[in-house]
Amino acid sequence: GIQVEQSPPDLILQEGANSTLRCNFSDSVNNLQWFHQNPWGQLINLFYIPSGTKQNGRLSATTVATERYSLLYISSSQTTDSGVYFCAVLGRGFKTIFGAGTRLFVKA
Amino acid sequence: EAGVTQSPTHLIKTRGQQATLRCSPISGHTSVYWYQQALGLGLQFLLWYDEGEERNRGNFPPRFSGRQFPNYSSELNVNALELEDSALYLCASSLEVRDTQYFGPGTRLTVL
Numbered sequence: 001g002i003q004v005e006q007s008p009p010d011l012i013l014q015e016g017a018n019s020t021l022r023c024n025f026s027d028s029v030n031n032l033q034w035f036h037q038n039p040w041g042q043l044i045n046l047f048y049i050p051s052g053t054k055q056n057g058r059l060s061a062t063t064v065a066t067e068r069y070s071l072l073y074i075s076s077s078q079t080t081d082s083g084v085y086f087c088a089v090l091g092r093g094f095k096t097i098f099g100a101g102t103r104l105f106v107k108a
Numbered sequence: 109e110a111g112v113t114q115s116p117t118h119l120i121k122t123r124g125q126q127a128t129l130r131c132s133p134i135s136g137h138t139s140v141y142w143y144q145q146a147l148g149l150g151l152q153f154l155l156w157y158d159e160g161e162e163r164n165r166g167n168f169p170p171r172f173s174g175r176q177f178p179n180y181s182s183e184l185n186v187n188a189l190e191l192e193d194s195a196l197y198l199c200a201s202s203l204e205v206r207d208t209q210y211f212g213p214g215t216r217l218t219v220l
Contacts, residue, residue, distance in 0.1 A: 030206050041145070041196050043211035086151065093164050094205045096141065098151035 002027045002091040006099035013077050013106050021072040021102045023087035030090040032063050034072050037084040037101070046072070046085075077106045110135070112212035114199050120218045121189050129184040129215045133201030140182040141202075141209060142174060146195035154197075157182055158205065189219045 003026040013019055023032070034046040047054050047061040049070065054061055058077075063070040070087055084101040091097055113132045121127050133140050142154040153166040157176035165172075171187040180201075186193055196216050200209040 033208065035211075041198075041214050041216075043198065043200075045208060045210060048208040088151075088209075090206065094156065095164055095166065096143075096153050096156075096209065098143075098153075100150050 001095070002029065002089060002097050004087060004089055004097050004099040006085075006087060006102050008102060009100065011102055011104045013104065015077060015079060015106055015108050017077050017106075018073070018075045019077060019104070021074070021085055021104075023070040023072070023099055025068050025070075025089050025097075027068070027091060028065070030094065032070050032090075033088045034061055034070070035086045035088065036081075037086060039083060043086070074104075077104075079106045079108050082106050112199055112201050112210055114197075114212040114215050116215060117213070118216050118218070120220065122220050123189055123191060125189050125219075127186045127189060127193075127217055129186075129197050129199075129217070130181065131184070131199030131201075131212060132181045133199075134210055137201035137203055137210075138180055139202045139205050139207075140176055140180065141200040142182070142184050143198045143200070144168075144195045145198060145214075146192070149195075151198070155184070156205070163205075186217070191219050193217060194219045 005024045031050040035043045049063045051065045060073045088098045139158045156164045174184040176182045196214045198214045200211045
């Protein structure tokens with residue numbers, strides 16, 4: 001099946017810093033989503049982005065489907081950005097495969 | 109518009125018992141998905157229901173089962189509970205399978 005790898009696994013930032021999270025996938029996919037999981041376990045949709053570039057406030061994402069990767073950019077990070085960021089892809093048989101996540105901690 | 113809802117929030121069972129978890133999708137969504145998030149194991153796909161039928165399942169034993177009702181709500185049943193079934197169980201829904209999935213708050217199952 002599809003392999004989904006996220007990097008880095010852990011990231012510590014000072015408030016105000018920028019960061020780039022990466023998601024690599026091993027095969028063609030039907031869609032790709034980015035999520036933020038808050039400390040209470042709720043998964044919050046960030047982007048639905050099977051290809052192209054999208055922006056939402058301080059966050060933006062780019063997926064290059066032909067090269068099988070996606071990037072999530074966080075600018076001017078805030079302490080509330082802390083949590084785990086997951087990418088998830090919809091592969092063959094329409095199974096959703098999640099990456100292991102990037103755990104982000106933003107220091108005040 | 110109401111989001112995906114799940115009940116109960118917490119569930120405590122003993123080994124060997126059965127657990128039933130419930131999920132109500134966003135109105136108009138026909139696809140419902142179940143995921144298990146066990147400590148240290150990440151998010152694992154469990155089941156996908158669409159239009160009342162099980163369409164796919166992940167690598168879980170048959171004691172994990174469920175169903176989708178005519179109103180598109182869904183139930184996840186876990187029989188013969190084992191300690192390692194302790195996890196956060198997340199439900200999601202989408203308009204159709206390729207669309208954005210929206211997640212509920214989860215049910216935290218503890219097996220003692």
